Amino acid sequence: DAEITQSPRHKITETGRQVTLACHQTWNHNNMFWYRQDLGHGLRLIHYSYGVQDTNKGEVSDGYSVSRSNTEDLPLTLESAASSQTSVYFCASSEAGGLYNEQFFGPGTRLTVL
Amino acid sequence: DAKTTQPTSMDCAEGRAANLPCNHSTISGNEYVYWYRQIHSQGPQYIIHGLKNNETNEMASLIITEDRKSSTLILPHATLRDTAVYYCIVRVPFYNTDKLIFGTGTRLQVFP
Numbered sequence: 001d002a003e004i005t006q007s008p009r010h011k012i013t014e015t016g017r018q019v020t021l022a023c024h025q026t027w028n029h030n031n032m033f034w035y036r037q038d039l040g041h042g043l044r045l046i047h048y049s050y051g052v053q054d055t056n057k058g059e060v061s062d063g064y065s066v067s068r069s070n071t072e073d074l075p076l077t078l079e080s081a082a083s084s085q086t087s088v089y090f091c092a093s094s095e096a097g098g099l100y101n102e103q104f105f106g107p108g109t110r111l112t113v114l
Numbered sequence: 115d116a117k118t119t120q121p122t123s124m125d126c127a128e129g130r131a132a133n134l135p136c137n138h139s140t141i142s143g144n145e146y147v148y149w150y151r152q153i154h155s156q157g158p159q160y161i162i163h164g165l166k167n168n169e170t171n172e173m174a175s176l177i178i179t180e181d182r183k184s185s186t187l188i189l190p191h192a193t194l195r196d197t198a199v200y201y202c203i204v205r206v207p208f209y210n211t212d213k214l215i216f217g218t219g220t221r222l223q224v225f226p
Contacts, residue, residue, distance in 0.1 A: 033213070042201065043158065043216040058213070090157050103214060105157025 002027045006091050006106040014114055019078040021109050023091030030096035032074040033103065034058075034066065036087040043090065049074055050096065081113045118202045123221040126196075132189040134220050136202030139183045145204050147178060149187050152219070153198040161187065161200075192224045 004025040013019050023032065030051045035043040035058075045058030047066040055066050063085060065077045078085055091106040119137040126132040138147065148163040162169055162176045164185075169176045175188040189196055201219040 035216075040218065042218045043214075045213060045215070048213060059215075092157070102160040103158075105159070108155070108157055 004091060004093055004104055004106040006089075006109050008109060009107065010110045010112075012112045012114065013081050015081060015083060017081050019081050019111065021076045021078075021089055021091075021111070023074050023076065023106060024072055025091075025093040025104070025106075026072065027093055027095075027104065028071060029093035029104075030071065031094040031103075032068070033092040033094075034064070034074065034076045035090045035092065036060065036085075037090060037108075038087050046076065046089075047074075078111075081111075083113050085111065086113045087111060118204055118217055120200075120202050120217065120220045122218070123223065125223050125225060126189075126192045128194060128224055128226050129191055132192040132196065132222055132224070134187040134189075134200050134202075134222065135184065136187070137184045138202070138204045141182050141204050142206075145206050147176065147185050148203040148205070148214070149174070149176065150201045150203065150214070150216075151196075151198040152201070153195075158201065158216075192222075194224050194226065196222065197224045198222060 007022045033048040034046040037043045044060045046060055046064050047058055049055050049068040052068055066074055068074055089109045092103040094103045146163050146165050149161040150158040152158045161173050162171055164176045178185045199219040199221050201216050
């Protein structure tokens with residue numbers, strides 16, 4: 001069955017380190033998204049991509065970057081981790097085209113920056 | 115995208131209908147109403163969406179008022195597994211622009 005996976009599921013790192021969170025989907029979806037979730041804020045969009053070589057900034061993109069070299073993967077990189085980036089990160093994907101396409105979410109990565 | 119207002123939390127007895135309200139008084143004519151839910155520690159899950167007609171699927175029903183300024187998600191026979199945070203989202207669907215803006219949602223607690 002098609003799925004969307006994230007790794008690692010838990011990560012502890014130190015301030016200033018570079019961290020990369022992986023997202024892999026086997027739906028063959030063109031659209032992929034990264035969200036973060038903090039208490040009291042719901043989910044907030046970090047970056048998104050509508051296809052290979054396409055990336056766009058979301059509402060909380062500062063300190064994060066993404067790259068899309070193939071359809072299946074959208075890794076999220078924290079260039080220099082900060083304590084404010086301690087959060088739960090969710091990746092999602094959806095089909096391209098059509099009036100509306102359901103987003104499928106991964107299981108999340110819990111990141112702690114000490 | 116129009117803003118939404120939802121109660122912070124609600125309770126429901128198992129087996130009873132759970133009615134979750136959402137106000138979207140500034141909704142425009144081409145904006146749809148979507149519902150997602152998030153069970154503890156999991157990624158959000160799509161439930162249903164609609165424009166102006168009532169919608170029903172295997173998970174829930176969506177009732178949108180005639181003026182479209184509010185809607186209600188109905189879980190007809192709530193179970194303990196329906197305990198989750200429910201998000202009401204209003205947006206215009208465009209080709210290839212499936213961004214979702216989540217609010218803080220309603221925490222539904224289903225009790226035995």
